[in-house]
Amino acid sequence: MSNELADIAKGTFCFLLGCAVGYSELFGRYQDEPVAIHKSFIAYVYMIVNGLASLTAFIIINYYNEAIFKVKLDDVKVVLLAGFSGMLALRSSFFTIKNNNKDVPIGPAALLTILLNGIDRLYDRERAVDRAAKVTEIMKGIDFEKAEVDLSVACLNLMQNLSEEEQRRMRSEVEAISKSSNKFSIEKTKSLVLGLTLARFTGFKTLKEAIGMLGADLRTTELEDKQSILDTFLLKKAEELEKEKIK
């Protein structure tokens, strides 16, 4: 195989490794439904940008191999280094300047950070639309007071590989919703927020299974639903009265 062909093969491998690193970043960040990554165009853009960063790192490391590392690294090391840490290499800035006591990186790092943050934000927005639809469907009719403890414990026990730190975070986030629950003006909000919080740790599929497992006991009765509509009305009127008093 000629040198050129070998370089193309190594570059392609580096690009794919970079894409895989980007994929794993998204996979780790959006755990509520990691499979959704495959369906998103924006997620592919994120992965391709990561891949291109690795490819660029490969070209630089391959060309300046000896100059950078003093000794010539063999091909496998170059490919793995560029593939896995291409982003890291590019993220390390050429130099930084101080602005308002903050270090501002100058170099490809700044450009890449802005670009990746932007794509990440776009992907997050895209996921938000999907999350809203899913949580509304799964948590329909779920009574927060009934689900708060039971559903959380069921989800925790269904998951076998949640670290202690994640379990602690999940409990404290559910507690935080419970503590501030009297501030919500719409009853439904509490159970929707609970659903979103739990899904971040367990994913929507497990959340749905846990609800299915606990059955109708978690749902509000027809009477409670009606009373909740009246509660919302009374709360709205109380707020209107309060506003008028302030005026």
Add this chain to the structure above:
Amino acid sequence: MSAERNHKDSSFAGFLNDYSRGNVAVTSHLNAIVSVELLKLIETIDEIMRILGPEANKLSEQLALAKEVLQVTEDSNVTKLLSFSRVLEISVVIYPAVYKGLDPDIKNTLSHLFTGLIVEFITIVKKMGNSALLETAIRLIQKVDKEMANLEK
């Protein structure tokens, strides 16, 4: 063994008896509370009618009917409130037209009293926990939302 079972049965029967007596006590207590609150509704209606003045209009006619409905002694509280809700629904529909034609000085007071009347009613309905009543109350608040939105236009 048999004696023990008999003892258990009698305990259970006793429990059921106490429980149903307790339920009756709770229901009659609730009815007493609601009856007092119905009097408050009548007071609010009187106050609104006083504000509206001696000149009869469609709204005062409806409110007089609402008051009448609440005073029917033969009816249970649930029946009274169901009838009251229906009359109130009509009042809510005619309220904007009457309200617009009123003296600006009394508009604010009337608005507070009328909203207060509806809020008092909804609070009582919530306390009663009767499904049919809740249903009519929901229909009423839907009408309130619709008509009050028209009022603000």
